[in-house]
Amino acid sequence: MNIFKTKLFYKYSRNPLSVIGLSIVTFVILLAVFAPLITPYPEHVGPFTDFANKSKPPSWKYFFGTDKIGRDIFTRCIYGYRISLTLGIVVLSIAAPIGVTMGLCAGYIGKKTELVLMRITDIFLAIPALVLAMSIIGLLDRPNLLYTMIAVSMAWWPWYTRLIYNLTRSIKTEGYITAAEIMGASKIHIMFREILPNCLPSLLTKITLDLGFVILVGSSLSFLGLGAQPPTPDLGTMVAKGASLLPDIWWYSLFPGFAILIVVLGFNLVGDGLKDMFDVDV
Amino acid sequence: MSTSQYFIRRVFISIIVFFGVSIVIFCLARLIPGDPARIALGPFATKEMVEQYREALHLNESIFIQYKIFIINLFQGDLGISTYTKRPVLVDLISYFPATLELVLMSGTLMILIGMPLGILSGKFRDTFIDHIARIFSLLGVVTPSFLWAIILMLFFAYLIPIFPVAERMDERLTPPTIVTGLLLIDSLLEGNFKVFADAFSHLILPALAIAMPAIGNVARLTRTNLSDVYDKQYIEFARSYSYSELKIATKFALKPASIPTVTIIGLDFALMLGNAFLVETVFVWPGMAKYGVEVILAKDLNGIVATVLIITFFYLIINMFVDFIVLLLNPRILKN
Numbered sequence: 001m002n003i004f005k006t007k008l009f010y011k012y013s014r015n016p017l018s019v020i021g022l023s024i025v026t027f028v029i030l031l032a033v034f035a036p037l038i039t040p041y042p043e044h045v046g047p048f049t050d051f052a053n054k055s056k057p058p059s060w061k062y063f064f065g066t067d068k069i070g071r072d073i074f075t076r077c078i079y080g081y082r083i084s085l086t087l088g089i090v091v092l093s094i095a096a097p098i099g100v101t102m103g104l105c106a107g108y109i110g111k112k113t114e115l116v117l118m119r120i121t122d123i124f125l126a127i128p129a130l131v132l133a134m135s136i137i138g139l140l141d142r143p144n145l146l147y148t149m150i151a152v153s154m155a156w157w158p159w160y161t162r163l164i165y166n167l168t169r170s171i172k173t174e175g176y177i178t179a180a181e182i183m184g185a186s187k188i189h190i191m192f193r194e195i196l197p198n199c200l201p202s203l204l205t206k207i208t209l210d211l212g213f214v215i216l217v218g219s220s221l222s223f224l225g226l227g228a229q230p231p232t233p234d235l236g237t238m239v240a241k242g243a244s245l246l247p248d249i250w251w252y253s254l255f256p257g258f259a260i261l262i263v264v265l266g267f268n269l270v271g272d273g274l275k276d277m278f279d280v281d282v
Numbered sequence: 283m284s285t286s287q288y289f290i291r292r293v294f295i296s297i298i299v300f301f302g303v304s305i306v307i308f309c310l311a312r313l314i315p316g317d318p319a320r321i322a323l324g325p326f327a328t329k330e331m332v333e334q335y336r337e338a339l340h341l342n343e344s345i346f347i348q349y350k351i352f353i354i355n356l357f358q359g360d361l362g363i364s365t366y367t368k369r370p371v372l373v374d375l376i377s378y379f380p381a382t383l384e385l386v387l388m389s390g391t392l393m394i395l396i397g398m399p400l401g402i403l404s405g406k407f408r409d410t411f412i413d414h415i416a417r418i419f420s421l422l423g424v425v426t427p428s429f430l431w432a433i434i435l436m437l438f439f440a441y442l443i444p445i446f447p448v449a450e451r452m453d454e455r456l457t458p459p460t461i462v463t464g465l466l467l468i469d470s471l472l473e474g475n476f477k478v479f480a481d482a483f484s485h486l487i488l489p490a491l492a493i494a495m496p497a498i499g500n501v502a503r504l505t506r507t508n509l510s511d512v513y514d515k516q517y518i519e520f521a522r523s524y525s526y527s528e529l530k531i532a533t534k535f536a537l538k539p540a541s542i543p544t545v546t547i548i549g550l551d552f553a554l555m556l557g558n559a560f561l562v563e564t565v566f567v568w569p570g571m572a573k574y575g576v577e578v579i580l581a582k583d584l585n586g587i588v589a590t591v592l593i594i595t596f597f598y599l600i601i602n603m604f605v606d607f608i609v610l611l612l613n614p615r616i617l618k619n
Contacts, residue, residue, distance in 0.1 A: 123302035130557030131575075131594050135307065138579030138587045139314045216427055220561055223429050224576050236427075243433055243565050247441040254437075257430035264425040 021269025099160020107168025212267030380464025382570035401505025423499025
């Protein structure tokens with residue numbers, strides 16, 4: 001089946017914003033994947049110094065200017081996308097399965113399981129996500145990228161539990177679930193083979209929207225110095241470093257900041273497009 | 283269910299959740315590898331000192347007894363000593379939290395004052411130029427990290443066009459009012475000191491706006507959607523046929539039902555803003571929880587970290603209760619379920 005000729009794709013492509021979003025996301029992913037080929041100074045990614053060219057404003061030689069020790073900010077932004085995208089994908093591949101499993105169990109099994117699982121979820125939802133992630137990093141060892149990923153995942157799974165729980169509760173009253181029960185299907189089968197596939201449109205939409213927001217929270221943490229440590233080219237860290245040099249060296253914080261904005265915007269537009277396309281509410 | 287039953291139920295649930303949060307954060311603080319005593323005393327402390335410290339903090343007891351002691355102390359206002367500042371954690375919180383509270387409350391006000399009208403304009407003039415501008419504005423509000431908003435606002439309104447101050451809570455040349463609530467706006471008004479009030483207010487605007495931007499976007503988007511739905515209802519047409527003015531229809535007949543979903547998610551927006559406060563405070567050198575929170579985290583000060591999470595959660599739960607009561611006022615039908 002040619003995906004470009006399906007009805008769903010037609011529906012998606014009718015909205016110019018969704019198409020723009022998809023282009024942004026594709027573009028950013030390509031940049032991240034082919035970073036060594038695209039960037040003018042790949043050697044600037046590590047602990048490189050070139051004091052002759054330090055704090056240069058944007059020019060044709062350095063699109064986004066250079067930082068305090070003469071590294072090209074454009075190069076580091078592109079490599080920063082690698083970190084951000086990895087963070088988004090890793091966090092959601094931890095948080096979504098945990099949340100989905102808990103949501104399915106709570107929604108389908110019900111009774112005490114529901115009570116316990118949903119109370120735990122409520123407790124985690126009662127702590128603002130960024131604050132929870134921050135404190136988990138604080139309780140772990142020295143901040144690094146891996147801990148950021150763990151911390152954000154721990155703050156993120158409850159949203160998936162909530163979403164899947166609500167969907168499961170409405171799906172489980174459907175006729176085909178009763179039919180499967182009468183045929184003696186196991187609980188696991190009903191949850192993962194009957195209910196889960198019907199949650200996929202909502203789940204996919206939520207994951208797309210969240211990719212942007214996880215990147216946002218991840219860069220917020222590294223902005224506070226609780227993420228990837230230097231010399232890793234992390235977008236949030238770069239904004240933080242530049243913020244202390246305002247207003248003179250404005251390019252150091254603004255360009256990495258806009259780089260974050262672009263990728264979050266891209267995923268958000270795609271997510272909104274999927275929401276309209278599948279006609280779901282997340 | 284009567285209104286008072288609803289109140290009691292709501293307060294009861296919040297208390298349970300707060301206990302749950304305290305258990306979760308306490309367990310995280312105790313179960314994560316590493317000896318809290320060793321962390322507090324540093325690598326050069328002798329074995330005896332560590333042992334003494336463990337004994338003093340009941341770290342040798344089982345985790346249940348430790349939690350019991352923790353909760354009893356919590357109710358007596360004793361959150362332990364911060365190993366980072368060497369002061370009681372409660373004293374630290376009293377000196378840092380009001381600044382953050384004032385900022386977040388101001389952001390909440392801005393969120394309503396800007397987000398709602400923006401959403402109303404958008405919903406009223408659906409698919410016109412005004413609507414497009416408002417929607418782009420809200421979208422950018424949601425997807426832009428609030429620390430970037432802070433930097434942009436600072437560059438434009440503090441450096442390029444210097445109409446607002448760059449940092450801190452008030453001009454250091456002014457004498458601060460005596461601390462009653464810790465909120466400068468209220469304290470200065472209590473003293474009748476309008477100069478301080480105006481100064482504190484101008485210091486608040488930029489950081490509060492930076493914190494509020496994502497929430498403004500959320501509120502505007504949601505208000506627009508709901509208002510658009512309500513505008514398709516028959517009673518709006520009915521009101522038009524009675525020749526009520528469009529302004530009155532928008533603000534009186536359409537807004538109330540349309541605002542219910544918006545108000546319901548305002549609680550969530552506060553969670554967002556409480557997190558964002560940590561980012562924006564860093565940019566504006568605000569003497570609030572961000573500075574304290576990040577420093578205790580980097581210093582691995584367990585008491586400080588636990589207290590930071592608890593006070594933020596406590597405030598968030600109170601806000602949520604408050605929001606639920608407003609929803610009840612707007613929509614008394616929820617008592618029936």
